[in-house]
Every structure is written in structure tokens, then in C-alpha cells.
Amino acid sequence: MKVLYLVFHPDLTKSRVNSAWTQAARQAGFTVKDMYSLYPNFKFDVEREQKDLLEHDRIVLQFPFYWYSSPALLKQWLDDVLTFGFAYGPKEMLKLAGKDLVLSVSVGGPQDSYVPGGYNNFTVPELLRPFQQTAFLCRLNYCTPFWMHGSVIATPENAKEYGKKMVQHLTDPSISDIWSVQKRIFKSMGIS
Template sequence: MKTLVIVTHPDIKSSLVNKRWMEELNKFPGKYTVHSLYEKYPDEKIDVPAEQTLVEQHDRIVFQFPYYWFNCPPLLKKWLDEVLTRGWAYGSRSGYKVSGKKVALAISLGVDEHEYHPSERYKYSLAELTRPFELTFEYVKADYRPLFAYYGIEYNTSAEWIERSVPLYLDFLDAL
């Protein structure tokens, strides 16, 4: 079954890494369903039944986004709040529609990886900072997988640096 990649970037046209990842994934429509939330919902009015159906059609779901104020972009948070509803994602015998699905995060970050360390600028690892996602997906009984992170885009905007991320990302998706 194909992997659903839910891309949440508030300005994908100006993006360097996330836009490039989308372009590459779109070359493989038999493997990936690329779903860009800000393009689909510019008014931020989410079609919850359509999103739930889309999730139900995939066994692997990856949330791709830039790290945004130590979290995800706001539309992804809204998506989580509105789509993962009681009775569908949790809380009843008919719920848990996400149960057993492999779920992962694919995050682009501006700073270098070493800056997410107790003795550095941001004090916490990315795994620690994304713990709420892990807990959310454990709560709905999904199979939460280790995340993919590509660091340093704030300092490395060359085409070479961006292209280096593409095979790493594809390998990550294939290993899910």
C-alpha cells in the first residue's frame, strides 16, 4: 500500500527542502500520496470526513513539515485536533481507525543537529521536543516510528545541500 505524506508548510512555494521533497515524491505516484494541507485548505477549513477517509486508505502516514517555533505549523495542529476525533481515532469500539498504522514525522530544521543538546542552545533533543507527537499517536494506537530530520537549512541553502537530503528522505520512507 502507498504511503500518505501529509505536507504542512505555510509557504511551500518559498520552501527549499520541503518543496524539493514534494517534487521528488510526486515522481512516484504509485508509492506515495502527497497531500499538502495548506494547498488543499488555504482557508484552513478542513474536510474532516475526507481526511479520515484518506488516512483509512493508507497503512503508512508521514507528517512532513518544517520545525516551526519548536512545534509543527498551526494547520497541522488543527488537523490533529479535528481529524483524530473520539469515536474515529480513539474512545470507542468502532474507533481506533489509526490503530496499527505506521506513523512518522519528517522534519526540516534551520539549525544544526548539535544545537539540540543539553549543553547547547536549545537544551533538548528533537526526540524530546517531539514527544507530544509520540504520545498522541500512541494514544490512538498507531505504530509511531522514529522521525526523520534534516538539519541546517538556515545555513546551507545550496542546491547541493538540498539535493543531499532527497535520497536520505527516500531511504527513510522506504524503511517504514
């Protein structure tokens, strides 16, 4: 399985968690791209980006959780790269259909804040729903996301340990199966 690992962190030189995970992803043999270094001006080579997506089976988006979402470059990437006629549209235009999409997220706050009534109120998977629906529209298999709580206070050891867990998660073929409900919906719509 070919894994494309896109890293959206504004400054990896100042990162503890995302830099450790990026290193772990490189060691695992994934195709790793540091998107802020490649596109500091937010101007994508859309053809190149789309070609990379087509050439891989599992697409991973790694980012630090910023304001319950991603850093701005990832939003721009979604806007510019997942175009009509390539990522969504009539059935024959769904060029990414059947590939896996996995999110790999460093979350600053602790686990007990991401519960109903906690100061972050919602769980991380709930807050990631716009990504899940984006995958659904593009007929990508939205896999179980990977995330780490307490990233703001992570030690280099924590970050490294979670980097190993992240690689294990991303190389597990079964993570795309838990959304079997989604697959059933695809089937009922005549899309396999």
C-alpha cells in the same frame, strides 16, 4: 505499502527544503497533499481527510520545525481530523490502529545546538514527544522520525540529497520496529 504524505508548509514557493522533499515524495509515488494549498482557510474536509488516512498504511507528516513544533495548520488538522470515535476512544473506535506514523521534519538549527546545554537544549526526538504520545493514544506505530539539521542554510543540493535519504527512510519497513517497547505495551493492554 501505501504511503500518504501530508505536507504542512505555509508557502512552498518560498521553501528550499520542504519543496525539494515534496518533489521527491511525488517521484517516489507517495500520495502527496500540499495541505496549505488545499486548506488556506484552515477549514478541513474532515470526511475526506479521514478516508485518506484509512486508505493508506503509512502516514507521513512533513513540516518545517517552527517554535519547536509544527506550523499551525498541522495542529488544527490534529484537532479536527483525529476525532473521538475515529482516532481515539474505546478499543473498537481506534480506526487507525496498526498504521504507521512518520514525521519528516526540516530543522533550522544545527545538530550541536540540539543537545543538553546547547542553545536549543533538547534533542529533536525529545521535542517531538507530543506527536509520539498522540500516535500512542491512537495506537499508531510511531516510527523513527526523519529530520535534517541546518535547514535554514541548506543549499538546493543539500535539500535534494536529504530528499533522497527521506524517501529511503520512508520506504524502509523496519523503521516501525524500533518502537518495539511501545508494541509490547499495546500487547500487555490487550491491543495488538
